[in-house]
Amino acid sequence: MMLPRSIPILSALLLLTAPAAAQISLTPPATTPSPAPEKPKAAKPPAPAKKKEAAPAPKPSPSPSAPPTATVIPAPPTDSSGVDLVYGAYQRGQYKTAFDLATARAQGGDPKAMTMLGQLYSGALGIKRDYAKAAEWYKRASDAGDRQAMLELAMLRIAGRGGPIDKGEAVKLLASASKLGEPKAAYNLALLYLDGQTLPQDVKRSAELLRQAADAGLPEAQYALATFYKEGTGVEKDIDKAVRLLQAATLADNVDAEVEYAIALFNGTGTPRNPPAAVALLRKAARQNSPIAQNRLARILITGMGAPVDKVEGFKWHLVAKTAGKGDPDLDAQLTELNPDDRAKAEAAAKKWLGTK
Template sequence: MKCLRPIGVALGCSMLASGAMAQLSITPPAQTPAAKKEAPKEAPKPKVHSPVAKKAAPKPAAMPTPSPSPSPTTAFEDPNVDLVYGAYQRGMYKTAFELASTRAQYNNDPKAMTMLGELYANGLGIKRDYAKAVQWYQRAADAGDREGMFALAMLKIAGRGGPVNKDEAVKLLASSAKLGEPKAAYNLALLYLDGQTLPQDVKRSAELLRMAADAGNPEAQYALATFYKEGTGVPKDVEKAVRLLQAASLADNVDAEVEYAIALFNGTGTPRNQPAAVALLRKAARQNSAIAQNRLARVLATGQGAPVDKIEALKWHIVAKTAGKGDLALDEMFADMSPADRAEGEDAARKWIGSNVK
């Protein structure tokens, strides 16, 4: 089975590793109108994963000082007015912190508590502090917020803001998933599939993946597609697998784009549509999928599904090869290229690789 990764975590095939933490995507309250227009007070700061904080017992955090300007009887009187989320979405993290602090203090709002945990965990608008993030996520979880539960579980798995506690993390993920949080269901499914933290149970894993996939989670849709493709925990069904790959690819899941493109190209579980397949391969290649780059190079070199373009094909072959996806057959195809065409393809590859070096 292809490696499945926890949401927001780059871990290869190690599932939930001790240093991992998923990025939280905070959902605003229902019927949230657009936040008031406000000139940004600060430029958005990139999210940088810094080394794990020292695993000391967290000290009780002082309640953040609320901003004096908003009043509990005005700005936070209407639960449908979500200025906090609006500020967060626009990258105005200090404003989001001040408003969330006020709402958490005056209204005991669990969504505001989760927001404070998010800001502390990622160092947005305030110094990163995992211990305080744990405290705010814990308060949100105790108040029944499913996203707070999920975020707290990921911190406990990672051992950030306190010692690693996978048993407690599993309970939090289960509670969050029961409340309908798709990211929690997906990560819990990986734990059942991995069989290390929990006894391996592929049927339970499939059930959880289906729950998350039905909620529109693209990672779960892709994972469940692999289950149907291989008959893991569910009856083998290639057509269901392809439908799930299509849904995940529409949400820009790169792995799904590649596999759906291959299915379209070959007509596996879906009518053959090579132009659409090549378009998807181009998209995934530009998203740095080495598999897509290799397949696109083959298409352009052979003219199957697209006009022959050996210069462009050589470019993608070199890019894929640099990423570890070599292809001896393509090496032979390009052996008789003219020096001028080869130089043009190599130059295009160098420019692509140079512009994508992080």
């Protein structure tokens, strides 16, 4: 039995809204590392006076025509172990403390603290949600060169939060953040080039941006680029590259990739055939509420091709997938032929999973 492919390319990709807490302002996310904020260089101390000199030379008075001295942003306050106190409070859920500490730092000109304030205002974390203030802090941080603030402000502009919808500004912000190495900005910009509404459709440019984000380890981009290689969209068709990208995204727990990689393993497409590994991945994705995984797993368990027959479990997943719009007429027909006891067990198991028992 060959399992069919699962997800059409466009429905898999058009996801323009960033998760509310997907980006943490003061340290990089675990799966998409960003460079840590640069610590300002401390001013060099004056050279020690040579022993032969009676006294150190007096400091020269600044010339009236000399350029103004650059403002030095103080280093983030840390505890004795060197942990950033603002980020530490954020990670512990102490949002009010994070807000107070970030406010003091933002007033001192720290762009990462400004981005944190934007995150707190946007996510209603420790303070009342205020998209206008979030946009204000993101704007100040992005003007100071913070790539994450650029991404966050772009998402607000696309959604029309904290101000009117401004896709033109959003595109500029995403482009700037992408150039600075922000993978989520490259990913979202790729989607805009693919969609062809905000920007002229350019699948090759979309593929380039997806590759940038995928190389940085963003699982959504790895999955999306895999579909490009499978279909030959913006790149030459290459099943082997597609499967390698699916495997990478699967290791990062991307559910869509888990389903596609499981199907590749089951069918032996671009990788050695491995039905047990495929079934294990389908089980994992089914438990993560992927209707496609639930449907494919149901087929396997009901037919026994790739795993021992378990019709009660198989029809349970069929009924669960059906409630999410993934009906299967063939399995419906087989369900009517199931003995009453097993059918009752499958229906009870499905209800229990759905929480409707």
